[in-house]
Ligand code: APR
């Protein structure tokens with residue numbers, strides 16, 4: 206078969222790109238390795254920048270997000286129990302973030318595309334000829350091999366996807382930092398302890414009290430990379446979380462049975478460039494941020510926005526400028542989000558190999574943040590999202 210843009214991967218990046226292109230009248234085929242149910246079972250972060258919200262609104266998929274998402278105007282940083290509220294709204298000149306789960310957003314995008322060309326459970330997807338004028342994507346489904354001829358391929362297939370893996374050795378330069386810990390996350394149907402998210406630095410390790418709604422929490426504790434989820438009963442998790450929070454917060458916190466529990470490693474990663482002839486990388490296929498600061502989904506959305514503009518320029522306006530500048534434009538924003546996510550991670554975690562000097566520096570960083578409006582402004586403008 207033939208299409209204009211073959212999009213590999215139906216996570217939020219691939220789905221949103223497909224929606225934006227289809228609205229401009231461009232033919233898309235979306236290819237996904239997993240089933241729709243599997244894609245919807247993955248639990249990811251849930252904080253949307255204003256720019257992400259605006260893009261989803263422009264795409265016409267924002268109705269449920271506005272009805273069910275909760276706007277937040279601040280976050281709390283707790284440093285060994287010392288609380289500091291960052292007034293995101295005031296310090297960013299009137300911007301908010303919207304707390305809405307990525308899983309819900311993925312569902313909205315999937316529902317919106319009902320009936321549009323998609324192949325789920327596509328096996329052995331391979332991208333070929335992207336350095337020629339006639340790229341092809343092949344895949345197997347139900348034992349048959351299919352060939353898709355296209356003008357462009359969008360690699361939106363996440364960190365472990367095939368798009369980046371199919372590049373010749375040396376074509377991409379990669380930059381990586383792997384952190385010596387992970388996050389153990391729990392979801393539970395209890396009301397959040399506070400109206401806003403609490404990011405906690407503690408000698409025992411980082412903790413985060415987040416939420417999905419006014420009746421569902423998502424909480425994390427920093428853990429060793431080899432943590433066995435089975436060794437963490439719900440009671441053990443809640444006890445450890447309480448130890449990392451201020452006593453009055455710990456005392457007020459409601460707990461309940463977990464409905465999901467998993468460990469995720471922390472990594473910073475960027476591949477450069479993002480364009481290889483007629484293949485473009487976007488989202489987690491191109492970069493990973495540690496979750497501290499919740500930039501992963503938002504960065505995927507800004508990549509997709511730039512890429513959609515480039516492809517619409519090509520197909521609808523006869524202009525190559527957007528595609529030519531895609532990589533540099535996206536990377537400029539990606540590296541700033543990498544910097545911010547790294548900074549939040551360094552401030553808030555207990556580093557196993559970090560000595561007393563490093564811990565004093567973290568304390569000084571926190572004290573500086575508490576005493577400086579300028580430092581709070583830097584945090585706020587990055588948290589709500591730098592300009593797109
Ligand atoms: N063929 C087809 N699809 C694939 C392949 C493959 N070989 N490999 C992976 N995929 C699919 C995955 O199953 C997944 O559904 O690509 C999709 C990638 O989705 P995500 O990993 O969610 O990445 P992305 O869409 O870039 O989303 C951005 O923001 O919050 C962060 O990391 C979080 O997923 C989030 C990301």
Ligand code: PHB
Pocket residue numbers: 249250251252402415416423496497498499
């Ligand atoms: C989440 O709710 O899962 C979440 C929120 C904020 C983060 C990371 C994760 O920084």
